[in-house]
Amino acid sequence: MNNGNPHIVIIGAGFAGLWAVRTLSGKNVQVTLIDKNNYHTFLPLLYQVGAAEIEPEGIAYPIRSLIRKYSNIKYLRSEVSDLDLDSKTLIANGRKISFDYCIIATGCTTNFFGIPGAESVCFKLKTLDDAVIIRNHILTCFERAAFCTGIERQNSLLTFTIVGGGPTGVEFAGALAELLYGPMRKDYPEYDINKARIVLIESSSRLLGMLPDALSSYTLKKLQSLGVEVMLETSVENITPMGVKIKEGATVESETILWCAGVKGPVEASGWRIPLAKDGRITVSEDLRIKDYENVYAAGDAAWFEFNGKPLPQTAPVAIQQGVMAAENILRQIKGSQTLPFRFVDKGAMVTIGRNSAVANFAGMKFKGFFAWIIWLVIHLTNLIGFRNKIIVLINWSIDYFLFERAVRLILPSCCNEPGFVSCLRRRRDKQ
Numbered sequence: 558m559n560n561g562n563p564h565i566v567i568i569g570a571g572f573a574g575l576w577a578v579r580t581l582s583g584k585n586v587q588v589t590l591i592d593k594n595n596y597h598t599f600l601p602l603l604y605q606v607g608a609a610e611i612e613p614e615g616i617a618y619p620i621r622s623l624i625r626k627y628s629n630i631k632y633l634r635s636e637v638s639d640l641d642l643d644s645k646t647l648i649a650n651g652r653k654i655s656f657d658y659c660i661i662a663t664g665c666t667t668n669f670f671g672i673p674g675a676e677s678v679c680f681k682l683k684t685l686d687d688a689v690i691i692r693n694h695i696l697t698c699f700e701r702a703a704f705c706t707g708i709e710r711q712n713s714l715l716t717f718t719i720v721g722g723g724p725t726g727v728e729f730a731g732a733l734a735e736l737l738y739g740p741m742r743k744d745y746p747e748y749d750i751n752k753a754r755i756v757l758i759e760s761s762s763r764l765l766g767m768l769p770d771a772l773s774s775y776t777l778k779k780l781q782s783l784g785v786e787v788m789l790e791t792s793v794e795n796i797t798p799m800g801v802k803i804k805e806g807a808t809v810e811s812e813t814i815l816w817c818a819g820v821k822g823p824v825e826a827s828g829w830r831i832p833l834a835k836d837g838r839i840t841v842s843e844d845l846r847i848k849d850y851e852n853v854y855a856a857g858d859a860a861w862f863e864f865n866g867k868p869l870p871q872t873a874p875v876a877i878q879q880g881v882m883a884a885e886n887i888l889r890q891i892k893g894s895q896t897l898p899f900r901f902v903d904k905g906a907m908v909t910i911g912r913n914s915a916v917a918n919f920a921g922m923k924f925k926g927f928f929a930w931i932i933w934l935v936i937h938l939t940n941l942i943g944f945r946n947k948i949i950v951l952i953n954w955s956i957d958y959f960l961f962e963r964a965v966r967l968i969l970p971s972c973c974n975e976p977g978f979v980s981c982l983r984r985r986r987d988k989q
C-alpha cells in the first residue's frame with residue numbers, strides 16, 4: 558500500500574488505537590494497525606465474562622470488520638516484538654516495518670507489586686483469555702467441591718478471594734455473589750452453598766478510593782448485603798496455591814485468588830529503550846509525544862500523562878480522547894501546523910455493584926442505587942461495539958435479571974477440567 562502518503566503505524570487496537578484509526582480513516586495517510594489479537598475487547602465488561610454472565614464473543618469484535626470500510630487502513634495480526642524509535646522501524650511477525658509516525662497504544666499489564674507468590678498463583682483479569690480461564694476455574698471448583706468428601710478441602714474450593722477493592726474487584730465480587738447465591742445454589746444441592754465465601758481484600762480504609770466517601774460506604778454495605786466478606790485495611794503478605802497470608806496474621810484458605818490490585822505500564826515497553834515513568838508507563842509530553850522523538854506518540858493506558866502533578870487514570874475515556882488527539886496531532890504535523898496540548902474532559906466515573914445497584918459521580922453529582930444502575934447499563938450497552946454484541950449482551954442481562962439465571966456456565970474447553978487444577982489455558986498463558 559505504498560502510495561506516497563505518510564505511513565502511520567498504530568500498535569494496539571484497544572480504545573486508544575481504534576479511536577486513532579477512526580480519526581485517520583479517509584485521510585491522505587496510510588495506516589497499519591497492529592494487534593496481537595484479531596479482535597477488539599470491550600474491557601469494562603470483562604468481569605462479566607469471568608463471572609459466567611456473558612459470552613466472550615459478546616464483548617469482542619473482529620478488527621477486520623471494523624476497518625473494512627476504510628481503504629487507507631491495513632490490519633496486521635502480530636505482537637510487536639521490538640521498536641526502534643531512532644530508525645523508525647519495528648519488528649512484527651519477524652519482519653521489519655518502517656514508519657513515518659507511530660502511536661503506541663498497547664495498554665497496560667497487571668502489577669503484582671512483588672508480593673511473593675502473587676504472579677505465579679493468582680488469576681488476573683486483563684484479557685479475554687484471562688476471563689475465560691477464571692470462569693472455567695470457578696465452575697470447575699464447584700464440580701470438584703460436589704465430589705469432595707473432606708470438609709476443609711471443600712471449604713477452600715468454595716472460597717473465592719479477590720485482592721483489590723477498586724472498580725474491577727468490586728464489580729467482580731458483586732457479580733460472583735449473584736452467581737454463587739443465585740444459580741449455583743439451585744445447581745448444587747450436594748452442599749450448603751451458604752458455606753461458600755467471597756472474600757474481598759483491600760489495603761486502604763475504603764473501597765473505590767477514587768469516589769467520594771458516601772459512595773464507598775454505600776458500596777461496602779451493598780457488597781456485604783450480597784454476602785461478600787470485605788476486609789479493609791488488610792495487606793497481603795504472600796500467596797500460595799492454598800491461600801492468602803495477610804500481614805495481620807490470618808490466612809484465608811482459598812484455591813481461587815483473583816488479583817485486581819493494580820496495573821503498570823506495558824511489559825514490552827521496558828525493552829524498547831523508551832523513557833518510562835516509575836510504574837513502567839511511557840512518559841509523554843503535553844501533546845502526547847515521547848520526549849526527543851517528534852514522530853512517536855503514546856496514548857491510553859500505556860501513557861503516563863501528568864496533569865496538575867498527577868498521572869491521568871487508566872480508563873477508557875482517557876484512552877479514547879488520547880487516541881483521537883494523537884491522531885489529530887499527527888495530521889497537524891503532516892500539514893506543517895503546531896501540535897496541540899491534550900486536555901482531558903472528565904465526564905465522571907461509575908461502578909456497578911450488582912442487580913439494581915451502582916454508584917456514579919458526574920461532575921460532583923453523586924448517584925447510587927437503581928438510577929445509577931440504569932445509567933450504567935445504558936452507557937455500557939450503547940458504547941459496546943457491534944449491533945450483534947449489543948443484542949447478545951442485552952439478552953444475557955435480561956435472562957439474568959428476570960429469570961435469575963446465568964446463561965454461560967460451560968466449562969469450555971473441556972481440558973480445563975483436568976486434574977491438578979492447572980488448566981490448559983492457564984499453562985498456555987504462563988508460557989506467553
Ligand SMILES: Cc1cc2nc3c(=O)[nH]c(=O)nc-3n(C[C@H](O)[C@H](O)[C@H](O)COP(=O)(O)OP(=O)(O)OC[C@H]3O[C@@H](n4cnc5c(N)ncnc54)[C@H](O)[C@@H]3O)c2cc1C
Pocket residue numbers: 568569570571572573574591592593594596597598599600601602603604635636637638662663664665682683684724725823825856857858859871872873874876907
Ligand atoms: C477488567 C477491567 C474493567 C475495566 N472497567 C472499566 C470501566 O468500567 N470504565 C473505564 O473507563 N475503564 C475501565 N477499564 C479500563 C479500560 O478498559 C482501559 O483504560 C482501556 O481499555 C485502555 O485502552 P487502551 O487502548 O490504552 O488499551 P487496551 O484496551 O488494553 O488495548 C491494548 C491493545 O494492545 C494490544 N497489544 C498489547 N501489546 C501488544 C504488542 N506488543 N503488539 C501488538 N498488540 C499489542 C492488545 O492486544 C490490546 O488489544 C477496565 C479495565 C479492565 C481490565
